[in-house]
Amino acid sequence: MRIGELADRAGASPRLLRYYEEQGLLKPGRSANGYREYDEALVERVRQIRSLLDSGLSTRTIREVLPCLTSGQYHVRGATPETLAALEHEHRQLAERVECLSRSRDAVAAYLRAVHELRETPVPAGAC
Amino acid sequence: MRIGELADRAGASPRLLRYYEEQGLLKPGRSANGYREYDEALVERVRQIRSLLDSGLSTRTIREVLPCLTSGQYHVRGATPETLAALEHEHRQLAERVECLSRSRDAVAAYLRAVHELRETPVPAGAC
DNA sequence: TCGAACCCTGACATCAATGTGAAGGTCAAG
DNA sequence: CTTGACCTTCACATTGATGTCAGGGTTCGA
Numbered sequence: 392m393r394i395g396e397l398a399d400r401a402g403a404s405p406r407l408l409r410y411y412e413e414q415g416l417l418k419p420g421r422s423a424n425g426y427r428e429y430d431e432a433l434v435e436r437v438r439q440i441r442s443l444l445d446s447g448l449s450t451r452t453i454r455e456v457l458p459c460l461t462s463g464q465y466h467v468r469g470a471t472p473e474t475l476a477a478l479e480h481e482h483r484q485l486a487e488r489v490e491c492l493s494r495s496r497d498a499v500a501a502y503l504r505a506v507h508e509l510r511e512t513p514v515p516a517g518a519c
Numbered sequence: 520m521r522i523g524e525l526a527d528r529a530g531a532s533p534r535l536l537r538y539y540e541e542q543g544l545l546k547p548g549r550s551a552n553g554y555r556e557y558d559e560a561l562v563e564r565v566r567q568i569r570s571l572l573d574s575g576l577s578t579r580t581i582r583e584v585l586p587c588l589t590s591g592q593y594h595v596r597g598a599t600p601e602t603l604a605a606l607e608h609e610h611r612q613l614a615e616r617v618e619c620l621s622r623s624r625d626a627v628a629a630y631l632r633a634v635h636e637l638r639e640t641p642v643p644a645g646a647c
Numbered sequence: 648t649c650g651a652a653c654c655c656t657g658a659c660a661t662c663a664a665t666g667t668g669a670a671g672g673t674c675a676a677g
Numbered sequence: 678c679t680t681g682a683c684c685t686t687c688a689c690a691t692t693g694a695t696g697t698c699a700g701g702g703t704t705c706g707a
Contacts (some may be wrong), residue, residue: 392685394683394684395663395682395683395684402602404665404666405684406665406666406667407664407665407666409685410664410665411693412665414546417523417640422685423676424672424673424685425672425673425684425685426673426683426684426685427684427685442615442619443619443620443623444664445575445594445619445694446574446616446619446620447574447575447576448575449574449617449664450663450664456623456626456627458630459626459627459629459630459631460623460626460627475631475634477600478627478630478631481627482624482627482628482631485620485623485624485627486624486635488573488574488575488620489617489620489621489624491570491571491573491574492571492574492613492616492617492620495571495574495576495584495588495613496610496613496614496617498588499584499587499588499606499609499610499613500582500610501587502586502587502606503587503603503606503607506603514566521653521654522653522654523652523653523654532695532696533654534696534697535694535695535696537655537656538694538695542694551702552654552655552702552703552704553654553655553702554653554654554655554703555654555655572694577693577694578693578694617705
C-alpha cells in the first residue's frame, strides 16, 4: 500500500511516516514511479511505534528495541556486545518506567475510589 | 531550603525548578530578599515529578495527577466534575502506557534470554 | 570592603516530534 | 487533455523540556 493508506490505517500522518523512515524505524520499498510501498504488516508496527513514542521512548530507543519486538524469529546472531549492553540498559529503563507509571496509575485509581466513596457518604455537617 | 540545595538533592537544575513552578507543579514561598524558599518534603516531590516526566507524562498531566499522588489526606472535596473527568481520562492513559511498556519490557527480556541461551548452545554447523 | 557564591528575571538556543507549505511529478477519471 | 488527488523533496514553523547567558541584587567570609 502507499503512504496515505498506511497513514490512515495506522493513525499517523504521511509526514510522520517519512520521519520514522528517516529515523530508521521503517524501510519501505519504492515502486517504479518513486512512491513508497508498504506492506500490510506495517500497520501494526506503526501503531506500536506510536504507542512507544507516546510512552516517552525516543526514536533512538525504539530503533534499538524494535527488532526484539517483532515477534517471530529473533535475529540473534547479528547482535553485537554493544547492542546487547544497550538492550540490557533499555530493559532496566523500561522496567523503571513501568514501576513509576504503575504507582501513579494506582495512586490515581485510589484517589478516584476515595472520591466515589465520599460521594455516596453525605458530607457531615461542618466538614471542610 | 533555597533553590540550589533543592536542585542538588533532587537531581534537577535550578532552571528546571523555576520551570516546574511556572508550570504550576511547585509553589515555593519567598523569603524577605525575594529568594524562593522550599521545604524538606519537596525533594521527594521533585524526584517524583522527574520520574513522571521521564516516563513521558507532560507537565500538564502531572499537574493533574500530582494532587492525588501526594499521599496523606485527599483534598477530595475540592474536586470539580471536570477535574474528575480529566482524572478518569488520565487514569486510562496511564493504564494504557503501563500495558504498552510492560509488553515492550517483556519482549526485550525475552530477546535477551534467547540470546543468552544461544550463547551457551554452540552454533550448529551451517546455521545462518 | 571586596570577591565568591548564591539568588533574581528575562531572553535566546537547542533537541525531538510534528505540522505546514511550496514546487513539482504521476495517474486515473471525466 | 485537463483536473484532482495522490505522491515526491526540501525547508521553515512550533511545542515542550531544557540549557545558557546577560545584567543585576544579596550574603558571607577573608
